[in-house]
Amino acid sequence: MTSTQLRNTTSTPAIEIKGLRHTYHSGHTALDGVNLTCGVGLFGLLGPNGAGKSTLMRIICTLIEPSAGQVRVGGYDVTRERRRVREMLGYLPQDFGGWRLHRVEEVLDTLAQLSGMLEKKKRRARVAEVLHQVGLSDVAHRKVKKLSGGMVRRLGVAQALVHEPKVLVVDEPTVGLDPEERIRFRKLMADIGRERTILLSTHIVADLGAACREIALLDGGQIVFQGPPPELLALAKGRVFEITTSSAEAEALESRHEVVSRSIANGKVTLRCVSEGRELPPSATVVEEPTLEESYMAFMAERGRTTAARQDDEHLPGKGDRVEGADKVEGVDPAAAENRQAG
Numbered sequence: 001m002t003s004t005q006l007r008n009t010t011s012t013p014a015i016e017i018k019g020l021r022h023t024y025h026s027g028h029t030a031l032d033g034v035n036l037t038c039g040v041g042l043f044g045l046l047g048p049n050g051a052g053k054s055t056l057m058r059i060i061c062t063l064i065e066p067s068a069g070q071v072r073v074g075g076y077d078v079t080r081e082r083r084r085v086r087e088m089l090g091y092l093p094q095d096f097g098g099w100r101l102h103r104v105e106e107v108l109d110t111l112a113q114l115s116g117m118l119e120k121k122k123r124r125a126r127v128a129e130v131l132h133q134v135g136l137s138d139v140a141h142r143k144v145k146k147l148s149g150g151m152v153r154r155l156g157v158a159q160a161l162v163h164e165p166k167v168l169v170v171d172e173p174t175v176g177l178d179p180e181e182r183i184r185f186r187k188l189m190a191d192i193g194r195e196r197t198i199l200l201s202t203h204i205v206a207d208l209g210a211a212c213r214e215i216a217l218l219d220g221g222q223i224v225f226q227g228p229p230p231e232l233l234a235l236a237k238g239r240v241f242e243i244t245t246s247s248a249e250a251e252a253l254e255s256r257h258e259v260v261s262r263s264i265a266n267g268k269v270t271l272r273c274v275s276e277g278r279e280l281p282p283s284a285t286v287v288e289e290p291t292l293e294e295s296y297m298a299f300m301a302e303r304g305r306t307t308a309a310r311q312d313d314e315h316l317p318g319k320g321d322r323v324e325g326a327d328k329v330e331g332v333d334p335a336a337a338e339n340r341q342a343g
């Protein structure tokens with residue numbers, strides 16, 4: 001078992017990124033001067049499709065060499081001290097789902113062996129422990145292809161955790177999960193994040209949950225916000241309004257304002273919208289305490305990025321209807337793609 005220590009436990013941040021740039025061979029600059037620091041806890045990396053989240057994560061995990069800048073994990077440099085960095089971290093890629101013909105237990109046992117746990121008895125115990133942690137003990141003997149999408153994702157977390165890394169990097173782990181599995185996954189992340197650093201990317205704010213310590217907002221390869229959730233909430237104060245009206249008038253409003261959620265009761269439609277700095281419709285009331293999703297939408301609206309920030313509201317519990325005609329975020333629909341893959 002490897003147990004690499006942070007270079008200087010008290011003051012070394014788990015992840016430290018300075019002036020990071022990355023330009024792909026195609027000439028596309030995916031990251032454009034990223035600065036980011038993460039200590040212990042759950043860090044949400046939020047941003048629309050194409051923002052550069054996966055690129056950033058793959059650089060942190062030493063899988064892509066950055067074009068410029070400095071990236072350190074536990075004080076170790078991702079280009080010069082690659083082996084050290086790899087010992088420090090566990091990674092759940094966006095497209096995890098291989099090993100379909102193997103049994104759950106086998107996958108973990110093999111990966112634990114590869115990460116240096118050579119003693120069989122200890123490895124067995126560790127595999128059992130991590131399976132219990134992610135709630136997969138009952139299906140330890142099941143083949144991966146027989147698991148549900150949520151179970152595959154939890155197996156992905158188990159493989160990333162098996163060598164007890166200090167830092168966990170998970171890329172869009174909740175895409176394609178049903179609401180129950182999303183909740184379960186959030187709890188698992190909150191649990192693990194108590195003693196480790198987790199960097200979790202998503203384009204759905206609700207996936208971050210209450211345990212999220214800080215949010216980093218990536219847009220067009222740049223960090224446009226980093227801070228604890230209350231700071232993002234404070235920025236949105238006064239920018240979200242609510243209005244209850246007839247369905248005909250609601251339709252008209254929907255064409256003029258960015259709608260965050262919509263619910264129907266007693267034949268009336270209640271809309272919550274982002275004001276985008278425009279005048280509020282008469283009879284609208286300002287929402288005193290906007291949710292984190294609404295704050296994110298308001299923040300992105302300010303940047304002229306409303307469509308990209310749209311939340312897949314089928315995943316937001318208690319949020320009323322799906323907004324008809326809501327555009328998918330640009331590019332392929334990752335939920336559909338991953339469902340196919342996991343199914």
Ligand SMILES: Nc1ncnc2c1ncn2[C@@H]1O[C@H](COP(=O)(O)OP(=O)(O)O)[C@@H](O)[C@H]1O
Nearest residue numbers: 024026028030048049050051052053054055056
């Ligand atoms: N291998 C690659 N070659 C060229 N461009 C890429 C490659 N991978 C990603 N990109 C581009 O870099 C940008 C960021 O992609 P990515 O990091 O996957 O974003 P995200 O994970 O936030 O959706 C996108 O415009 C994407 O098309």
Ligand SMILES: [Mg+2]
Nearest residue numbers: 053054094172
């Ligand atoms: Mg991605």
